[in-house]
Amino acid sequence: MTQQQGWSAPVPPPQRKKRRKWPWVLLVLALLLAGGCAALFVGVVHEVDKESKREVTVRYEVTGDAKDVTVTYSVYRDGDLSQNQVSGVDLPWRKTEKTKGFVKGGTLVATLGASGGTLRCEVTVDGSAHTARASGPFASATCDGF
Structure with a gap:
């Protein structure tokens, strides 16, 4: 038997690209930090306003x-x-x-x-x-x- 030329191994199916998760985790952490700072600022402003009216x-x-x-x-x-x-x-x-x-x-x-x-x-x-x-x-x- 003779081998035919031009035959090659089967082509593997295309691999799905893995999405990186760390940018999303970083974004969520930044949003939580910004929200916490905003809440702290609002709380301080409320207390100062309350004290100024006392x-x-x-x-x-x-x-x-x-x-x-x-x-x-x-x-x-x-x-x-x-x-x-x-x-x-x-x-x-x-x-x-x-x-x-x-x-x-x-x-x-x-x-x-x-x-x-x-x-x-x-x-x-x-x-x-x-x-x-x-x-x-x-x-x-x-x-x-x-």
């Missing part, structure tokens, strides 16, 4: 034995600073303000006159008190409450 009480108080006292107090309202001054104050002196906004609180400066004496100032914001003392002619005490 109203707090700011209480100012000056006590002591001084006779000629000048009181200067400020309060933040909706981002604006409001400042007031009262001269010739008899102690004890008290003032209460309501405020809201991103920055809340106030500052109190009590200044003794030429006759001197002693005084204590206190600013209380949401139950947290900040105090200072001063004594002697023209001395000042400054209390910040934020």
Whole structure:
């Protein structure tokens, strides 16, 4: 028997190309990361907005034995600073303000006159008190409450 020329092995069927999965996995991970960041951002914005609308009480108080006292107090309202001054104050002196906004609180400066004496100032914001003392002619005490 003789072999015929031109015969070859059978042609294998075409192989199906494998699709790579890692680009899809990477895309899904990127989308999940972006969604998580967006959710975190929305949550932070919501909390900041809620805090800026919360109203707090700011209480100012000056006590002591001084006779000629000048009181200067400020309060933040909706981002604006409001400042007031009262001269010739008899102690004890008290003032209460309501405020809201991103920055809340106030500052109190009590200044003794030429006759001197002693005084204590206190600013209380949401139950947290900040105090200072001063004594002697023209001395000042400054209390910040934020």
